[in-house]
Amino acid sequence: MSWGLGWKRPSEIFHLTLSYGIDDPPENLARTSTSSRSSSSSSSSSSSSGSISSILSQDQDLGFRIELDWSASDDEDQVALKLQSQLMVALPMPQDTVVVELRPRDDDESVVDLGMKVVKRREPLRAVTMAKAVASGQQSDGTGILIRLLRSDLPSSMPPNVGDAVAGSGHHWTSLAALSLCGCGLSVLPVELTQLPHLEKLYLDNNRLTVLPPELGELRSLKVLRIDNNMLVSVPAELRQCMQLVELSLEHNKLVRPLLDFRAMAELRVLRLFGNPLEFLPEILPLHKLRHLSLANIRIVADENLRSVNVQIEMENSSYFGASRHKLSAVFSLIFRFSSCHHPLLASALGKIMQDQGNRVFVGKDENAVRQLISMISSDNCHVVEQACSALSSLASDDSVALHLMKADIMQPIGTVLKSAGLEEVISVLQVVVQLAFTSDTVAEKMLTKDILKSLKNLCAHKDPEVQRLALLAVGNLAFSLENRRILVSSESLRELLLRLAVATEPRVYKAAARALAILGENENLRRAIKGRQVGKQGLRILSMDGGGMKGLATVQMLKEIEKGTGKRIHELFDLICGTSTGGMLAVALGIKLMTLEECEDIYKNLGKLVFADPVPKDNEAATWREKLDQLYKSSSQSFRVVVHGSKHSAEQFERLLKEMCADEDGDLMIDSAVKNVPKVFVVSTLVSMMPAQPFVFRNYQYPAGTPEVALVATSDGSGINVLASPIGEQVGYKRSAFIGSCKHQVWKAIRASSAAPYYLDDFSDDVNRWQDGAIVANNPTIFAIREAQLLWPDTKIDCLVSVGCGSVRTRVRKGGWRYLDTGQVLIESSCSVDRVEEALSTLLPMLPEIQYFRFNPVDERCDMELDETDPTIWLKLESAIEEYIQKNHHAFENVCDRLLLPFQHEEKWSENLRSKLPKTKESLEGADGPTLGWRRNVLLVEASHNPDSGRVIHHARELESFCARNGIRLSLMQGLSGIVKTVPSTTFPTPFQSPLFTGSFPSSPRMFSPDLGQRIGRIDLVPPLSLDGQLGKTIASPPMSPRGLRQLSFPVKSLHEKLQNSPQVGVIHLALQNDSDGLIVSWHNDVFVVAEPGELAEKFLQNVKFSLLSTMRSHRRRGASLLANISTISDLVAFKPYFQIGGIVHRYLGRQTLVMEDDQEIASYMFRRTVPSMHLSPEDVRWMVGAWRDRIIICTGTYGPTHALIKAFLDSGAKAIVCSSSEPPESLSTTVDGYIELNVMENGKFEIGEDEADDENIPASPVSDWEDSDAERNVDHTFSFWDDDEEELSHFVCQLYDSLFREGASINVALQHALASYRRMRYVCHLPGVQ
Incomplete structure (x- = not known):
């Protein structure tokens, strides 16, 4: 064997498959070529390098396939000619085919003409697959032979009118729809391949491509483009012209910043970018049909409706996916960098990813990711909002992440969506609110604002039951926080809404409403709503x-x-x-x-x-x-x-x-x-x-609102360890707070x-x-x-x-010896x-x-x-x-x-009482058993500061004190609900009082804050010229606000609240306070008021005094009317009664100054000391005094009874009963007597007393000229003493009421009836709570 033969490299065998009439996926084509040639490739490698073979496989249903092999060592021109000739031989002859044509007739569209003809046709070429059978180090990619085949002019398999051959391609190749060149070692994509007019699928996987030709954009019919496992560093911008693309796969390349413009690719459903070192994700929002996406190390596959989403995360041992980084760090850096996460597919994937605890913690630490998720709430796409809310709900289940969400201002977009009309969006966002509110008290307290509460109340009344249910769940979860609960129970509208919904017909609505009542601690209202068993009278x-x-x-x-x-x-x-x-x-x-x-x-x-x-x-x-x-x-x-x-x-x-x-x-x-x-x-x-x-x-169960509790509060250092909060109203020596729970x-x-x-x-x-x-x-x-x-x-x-x-x-006996x-x-x-x-x-x-x-x-x-x-x-x-x-x-x-x-002995009677669910009035309860005193039998007597009635010879409050002392009833007196309210210093100060005569206009009187704002414009009791209480400066004109923008109680009301909270044995609250249309008067203010006579205003002032005196008389009304008829001037009035009351404002005569005019007309200026209501206990205050009135009997003994709003506030706050006068307080003076607006004009300075400055000793002595109240009282004419008879009768009436209530053990209803029977002129009623 020669050395040359020993080092001879095996030739590369290329395998070419041409499919006619069928369009197989490249995977099938690849498997077919591999399996069909697995044995022949090995034999071919050992045989002559110039061997060429062909295989024709016929399928009657799917057309036919021609397979060609050649060696890369042969001359390309010769191989091309041989393959062309073999292809010519292998092509079957055209077959006769029947073509049916249906065409409507021109003159009558209801008639269809049927046309049939026989043509010669062969199945068109649909798919071409070329692959290497054996890999080697040679650089041949086989495209040269393929290009030569494309240029050859084989007999066309298509009718002439189907399509013309493009430049460089024969008619035979024009119908080509799928081309696979996977694993051919391509480094450059031949431009000729981009000239196939009907090419729909192009597969270029496992090559060495670094760039793609711009001509790729000419493939306007292209639907599938796969270029996986190459070395692409960029993508041509012309790719955007392939508007029919359905699948684009670029996995495992070297794309860093691909310039992919998807705005025209409306049909794209599959986008694969897995395994690329991307620095940013191309804008995918225009891809509305995208259902398959891979990038970084994650694969996302969803069904058509995005209801089923599969997320697969893969880990790779490479520097790009370092072990020290979180498995999703690369993905999140892409999808959260811009607005890509707003795509419905990515939103669905995020909803699935957030179900994992580790992923939630990781995302919660990424501020940008959190903000992007929150921004998705405002998306116009309903599905994106739904999935974003699902992800955020999962995130909100973790305490620390929920706090991050609040810091990222999640409530701002939530508040916007809650006000929108989109039903599905509202439901999705409400789910986030429900979860956030449940996570922790700290988060819930940050969530509760006036706007959110208003939105939730509106949604509780929504027409959709699911919206109602979620809104009610959110309200309930917010109420788990002790601070929130105190706020929510003071909302009258929320309470009435919950009581109404708790008896709704929709089960999920009334259950959610009842749950909210339970969490708010409205246990008695809850019992009535669900028709629960009442605690037996035995205990x-x-x-x-x-x-x-x-x-x-x-x-x-x-x-x-x-x-x-x-x-x-x-x-x-x-x-x-x-x-x-x-x-x-x-x-x-x-x-x-x-x-x-x-x-x-x-x-x-x-x-x-x-x-x-x-x-x-x-x-x-x-x-x-x-x-x-x-x-x-x-x-x-x-x-x-x-x-x-x-x-x-x-x-x-x-x-x-x-x-x-x-x-x-x-x-x-x-x-x-x-x-x-x-x-x-x-x-x-x-x-x-x-x-x-x-x-x-x-x-x-939840404790009733106002119960002193000890709460677990998260530490400020973020350690997650809870500490104990101090109990509300904690007092030394008396532990009243509930156990931690x-x-x-x-x-x-x-x-x-x-x-x-x-x-x-x-x-x-x-x-x-x-x-x-x-x-x-x-x-x-x-x-x-x-x-x-x-x-x-x-x-x-x-x-x-x-x-x-x-x-x-x-x-x-303990066994063994004792051990330490x-x-x-x-x-x-x-x-x-x-x-x-x-x-x-x-x-x-x-x-x-x-x-x-x-x-x-x-x-x-x-x-x-x-x-x-x-x-x-x-x-x-x-x-x-x-x-x-x-x-x-x-x-x-x-x-x-x-x-x-x-x-159960009296179960029948108990059932009847339980079934009576209508609101109880004094008529329906007359003669029935009402509430009685329970274990709490102490009495708290409340009187106002600067009380104008305190100087009376006979006062029912003093008689009550004596009665309780004689009968062993423990009574506590809270007198002078004032304290000094810190005022804001003014720049100017009024001159200290020296004389009852003044010149010029008067400075405004200082005023403490009152819920009625203290300044009744257009009324006779406008802020008077001078304060006699020695308080300088002006107080604030609006209520103080807490950092959360919530109402705060005025000082007297706050003092009363603290007193009641720390007096657990008080069972009766006796309010010896006067009433007006603004509420119970807890503090009075003294000032000076001047009326000039003669004049129209003086006449109207006199008429008002008469009207007021008659309206307050309980007895001797006819005699009083005859006496008042003889009074025609203010001089007669002050001589007859220097102490009187107008609409709750007490007037005491101080003195008179007479001026003689040029025409010898005398003008008398009468000066009165007025005791004006300064602060009130309003219905809003009553509701904010959480827990103060619960299970207590309230007795009001003012001249007038409380307003209906105030009575309702007491009953809503849990009071057992309210006993008060049936006389309603008068409205503002401007509505009872005409002319007081003009009187206000006089007080504002149009009438001036004069310029003279007289000394005290020059004050006229007639009728009375001393400033002291006691002197005024001593000079009262005893012929008018029947006004004091009313006070004496009231004292006896109150003592009789207390005697029946405490000593006889009667119910409050029965005790009141006994007292009224003894004193028939008293007009008192008892208000009891009823089912709303």
């Missing part, structure tokens, strides 16, 4: 169950005895059910899931089989669970021991069992069960992520957290907080039950308290003991004989059972011990059953 019935693991079987057995004795289910017998650990599981099963006791027993059996059956082996196991728990605390390496040994049982099985038990299609949160007419239920756990560990109450956790999580017994099960964590078994702090939760009852029903007594244990063992380390075990035993609570209750409850307390807890050695005991024989021993206990204590069980059945 509350409470069930408390201890913890004890599998010993809960004992609790079940004793509860069965109670059900047997009453014939009622447990949830029907109790208003409040609670438990710890296993007791908590029973509380949920019985109170929320409404399971039977047999079902509960099955749960324990399953718990023993699935969770406790096969414990993880441990070494050095102790005898009891308390000793095992103690082991964790004896060593300083507690964490190390937990890591090494783990827990005894896997929590996964336990959690799966809980999820199955707690699954609910209507919602799996604790609060979601509140709308189902079930008892109040709570479960106690131990929050061990705080130091020291704190009790944590998982509850299915929540109603927004899932039900199964509550049980899991309460049952996380150390050593047995792992702690339960939600990534922020960590819980352990509630037995650590409250193994007997009875004390917690009493506290929760006080917070839920502060004025309702407890009638029956039932506490059920799991069984205990007798006290015995035994201290830990003692501490654990002490904290988990149920006896300390029992001892405390047994000591204190006898002081409250109205509470019937029952404790059932067997003490037996057979109760000494492990928490995770699964031995049926030991279960049987426990059951026998419980059975013996029940037999021995059957009288106690009979007593508790009798007590629990008391509310």
Whole structure:
């Protein structure tokens, strides 16, 4: 063998396939060529280099295929001629073909002519595939021979009229539709290939192309272009002329900044850019039909309607996809750089990608990505908005990411969309709002603004039920925040809207509305809406169950005895059910899931089989669970021991069992069960992520608004660890705040957290907080039950308290000698003991004989059972011990059953009361039982500062104080609701008072802020000339605003609110305050007022005084009218009564100045000291005083009764009843007497008193000229003393009312009727709450 033969390289064999009548995909063509030539290629390589072969395959249905092979070592011209001749020979002869033509007749379109003819035709050439059979290092690509074949003029397979041959191509190749040159080693694409007029598919994969010719744009019929695995660095701009493109694949090239213009490619459906080092993504928004996209390391495939999207992420070991970077960093840098993410396909992919927790965290840290996602909310494409909202909802589920969304101002586009008319967009955005509001209190508080609340209220009234449901869910989730809840409950319109929707016909709407009421703490309104059971008149019935693991079987057995004795289910017998650990599981099963006791027993059996059956082996196991728990605390390496040994049982099985038990299609949160007419239920756990560990109450109810709570608030350093917020209204020496807790956790999580017994099960964590078994702090939760009852029903007594244990063992001597380390075990035993609570209750409850307390807890050695005991024989021993206990204590069980059945004695009457749902008025309630005093029996007497009635000889408030003192009623007096409001200093100051005579115009009087803005333009009580209270400067003219733009209470109202919040024993609020049309007057202001006589204004002033005096008389009206008829001048008036009232404004006569004019006419100027309302308690203030009026009786003894708006505000805020005068307060003076606008003109300076400055001693002495109120009162004519008779009658009436209410125990309705019967001239009514 020669050296030449030894180094001879194998020749490259090219394989050419021509398909006639068929247009196979290139994959099929490639597979066909590879399989058909796999054997022949190897033999050809070893044979002569000039061998040429051809194969003709015939398919009657699909046409025929011609396959040609040649070697690259031959001369191209000779090979081309040989291939051309072989092709000529291989082509079959044309076949006769029948052509049918249907054509409508010209004269009659209803007639169709049928034409048939026979023509000679051969199937046209449709596809050409060329590939190398063997790869080598040679540079030949075979295109030279292909070009020569294209130029050859073979017999055309098409009729002459189908298409003409283009320059350089014969008629035979004109019909070519698909061309595949994959793996041919092309470095340049021949221009001749771009001259095929009907080419639709061009495949150039696996070549060495670096550029494409601009002539590529001439392929106007091109639909598929694949150039994968090449070396392209650019794409010709002329490609935009290929407007018919459906698929463009450029994967695995070197494209950095491809200039792809897709504006004309409306048909493009597939775009592949995978594996290119792109710096930016071409603008793809014009590609409306795009359904397949690959770029960087991600592939996205969607169906036609974008409902099903598949996202595949691939990782490559290259410098471009570094291991230190996130797997989606390259993709996100492309799609979020500009507005490409607004494309529907990318939006769908983002919605899918955001479902992964790791991806959410990564995107949340990318500020640009967050902002782009938020901008997608404002897209005009409904699908983009929907997918963006889906992605944002997923992002919002993470606390830290939700805060980033708020910092990126997500609420601005959300607010815009919520005001739009697009139904689908609104629904999508509402889903984001619902999730954001639920994530954390901090986020919810940032979300709640006036605009958002207004939009949500409008959407709650939307015509679409789904919009209503989502808006109501959003309102409810916003109310989980304590701060938000205080704001929302003060909204009258929101409250009325929720009450109306809670009785709607659409189930999903009324359930969502009821849920919102539950979260707002509107428990009584919720009960009425869902027609729930009312707390019996005897009082509350409470069930408390201890913890004890599998010993809960004992609790079940004793509860069965109670059900047997009453014939009622447990949830029907109790208003409040609670438990710890296993007791908590029973509380949920019985109170929320409404399971039977047999079902509960099955749960324990399953718990023993699935969770406790096969414990993880441990070494050095102790005898009891308390000793095992103690082991964790004896060593300083507690964490190390937990890591090494783990827990005894896997929590996964336990959690799966809980999820199955707690699954609910209507919602799996604790609060979601509140709308189902079930008892109040709570479960106690131990929050061990705080130091020291704190009790944590998982509850299915919300505290009523205004209840002092301790909230968990995120730290400002972003560490994610929660700290305790100070309770609202916290007072030294009196702890009133609720325990830390929540109603927004899932039900199964509550049980899991309460049952996380150390050593047995792992702690339960939600990534922020960590819980352990509630037995650590409250193994007997009875004390917690009493506290929760006080917070839920502060004025309702407890009638029956039932506490059920799991069984205990007798006290015995501790074995072994004492060790220092035994201290830990003692501490654990002490904290988990149920006896300390029992001892405390047994000591204190006898002081409250109205509470019937029952404790059932067997003490037996057979109760000494492990928490995770699964031995049926030991279960049987426990059951026998419980059975013996029940037999021995059957009288106690009979007593508790009798007590629990008391509310059902009058079930028929109770049902009637429950069914009466119409608003109750004084007519419908007359003679009916109304609310009575509960446990809270203290009285708070409220009087205003600078009260004009304080100087009276007889005052009903003083008589009430004496009555309460005589009868042992505890009364607190809050007198002078003022305090000094800090004012804004003015630039000018009024001259201090020196004389009752003044010259010139008067400076404005300083005024404190009042909800009515203090300045009643157009009324006689305009801001007067001079203040007599010594307050300088002007106050602000608008209410102070908090940073969130929310209303803040004025100082007197705030003082009253704090007083009520810190007086939990106050049951009656007596408001000895006057009323006007603006509200209850809590503060008065003194100033000076001057009237000149004679004159028209003086006449009208006199008429108004007479009208006001007559309207306030309760008796002697005829006599008073005759006396007033004799008064014709102001001089007569001040001589007759120097103290009178006009529309709530008190006037006291001070003095008179007489001026003699040039025509000898005398003008008398009468000066009065006016006591003008300065601050009011308005309906808005009442609503913002959250929790202050709840379950309290309000008695108003002003001359006029409160306005209807004020009464409604009291009742909406939870007041039991309102007793007040039936006289309505007068409207503004300008509406009662004409002419006061002109009087206002006089006060503004058109009338001047004069220039003389007189001294005090020169003031006329007639009739009265002293400034002191007492002197004015002393000079009152006793002939007019019947005005004081009314005050005396009011005093007796009030004392009679209190006597019936406190001493006789009558309801407020009955007490008022008794008092009115004794004093018939009193016109008082009682307003009671009714179902709205």
